[in-house]
Amino acid sequence: MIEVNQLTKRYGDKTAVRELSFTVRPGHVTGFLGPNGAGKTTTLRMLLGLIEPTSGTATISGHSFRRHPRGLHHVGALLDAGDVHGGRSARAHLRALARSNRIPARRVDEVLAEAGLGGAAAGRRVGGYSLGMKQRLGIATALLGDPPVLLFDEPLNGLDPEGVLWVRQLFRKLAAEGRTVLVSSHLMSEMENTADELIVIGRGELIAAESLAEFSARGTAPTVTVRTPDAGALASALSAEGAAVVPYDKETLKVTGIGSDRIGEIAFEHHVLLRELSTQAASLEAAFMELTADSVEYLAGDPR
Numbered sequence: 001m002i003e004v005n006q007l008t009k010r011y012g013d014k015t016a017v018r019e020l021s022f023t024v025r026p027g028h029v030t031g032f033l034g035p036n037g038a039g040k041t042t043t044l045r046m047l048l049g050l051i052e053p054t055s056g057t058a059t060i061s062g063h064s065f066r067r068h069p070r071g072l073h074h075v076g077a078l079l080d081a082g083d084v085h086g087g088r089s090a091r092a093h094l095r096a097l098a099r100s101n102r103i104p105a106r107r108v109d110e111v112l113a114e115a116g117l118g119g120a121a122a123g124r125r126v127g128g129y130s131l132g133m134k135q136r137l138g139i140a141t142a143l144l145g146d147p148p149v150l151l152f153d154e155p156l157n158g159l160d161p162e163g164v165l166w167v168r169q170l171f172r173k174l175a176a177e178g179r180t181v182l183v184s185s186h187l188m189s190e191m192e193n194t195a196d197e198l199i200v201i202g203r204g205e206l207i208a209a210e211s212l213a214e215f216s217a218r219g220t221a222p223t224v225t226v227r228t229p230d231a232g233a234l235a236s237a238l239s240a241e242g243a244a245v246v247p248y249d250k251e252t253l254k255v256t257g258i259g260s261d262r263i264g265e266i267a268f269e270h271h272v273l274l275r276e277l278s279t280q281a282a283s284l285e286a287a288f289m290e291l292t293a294d295s296v297e298y299l300a301g302d303p304r
């Protein structure tokens with residue numbers, strides 16, 4: 001269990017995290033989402049005791065990391081995959097960590113295999129690794145102490161599609177084992193098939209803490225595309241039923257607030273011929289962008 005309570009971090013007059021409170025429960029993959037600069041990394045670093053909060057608390061399994069350091073058995077984390085000595089092999093890197101954390105050496109080969117870095121790859125210098133391989137090594141490092149709590153900062157960065165699939169399955173397995181798994185990302189599309197719980201922040205503040213299902217429900221309503229040679233007549237009939245109708249081109253309407261079945265009935269009642277009637281599901285990415293629009297630090301084309 002991770003508990004963040006009224007957590008604040010200020011750098012001079014810049015507030016990176018402001019009175020942030022949320023709970024991350026075991027048995028779930030929780031996505032920690034927010035646009036660039038939202039304060040995700042700062043929060044994770046405070047959870048790990050790497051930086052001191054200005055005020056508030058961040059605890060893992062009931063205690064602050066700094067006061068009760070239990071190393072890799074307590075919490076595993078991937079913060080910056082590039083932050084590894086490039087001259088060492090993955091195996092040597094993990095062996096050194098295992099030794100200093102009193103972890104048996106056989107665990108090194110277990111996590112290397114789990115991360116897809118077994119065989120020859122384990123003996124190669126990390127400096128020659130691709131970003132995706134470094135991410136795999138970072139994940140292997142987080143798993144080394146078999147911890148009940150795992151934190152991953154942007155773990156999908158640099159992974160190929162096969163790697164993304166592997167990470168998703170691994171996170172689900174870790175959660176099914178009853179662990180607490182917190183995964184940060186600035187992309188909803190990455191979390192859509194990865195997380196089942198979400199914490200969304202923007203400009204250091206909490207925007208939403210809910211399940212993915214709840215988040216989907218609050219999303220943009222589905223849109224129905226209707227194509228007909230009588231677009232004007234159908235638009236009036238649909239508007240009279242309370243639908244929101246936006247003309248797309250001469251023959252096409254985009255309709256929200258009313259389902260495709262009812263649109264078909266109304267068209268039938270008004271003797272309007274339909275050439276297309278299709279529903280586009282609400283996009284989570286659109287809902288996320290809508291929700292965080294006010295907290296994006298730098299918008300494309302924004303002269304700020």
Ligand SMILES: Nc1ncnc2c1ncn2[C@@H]1O[C@H](COP(=O)(O)OP(=O)(O)OP(=O)(O)O)[C@@H](O)[C@H]1O
Nearest residue numbers: 011014016034035036037038039040041042043186
């Ligand atoms: N050491 C620091 N000194 C000053 N400002 C900082 C420092 N660290 C972070 N910040 C600022 O705090 C804010 C939050 O940064 P943080 O890296 O936590 O965001 P993030 O959500 O992880 O974003 P990203 O996805 O871009 O990494 C940003 O505006 C950042 O510039």
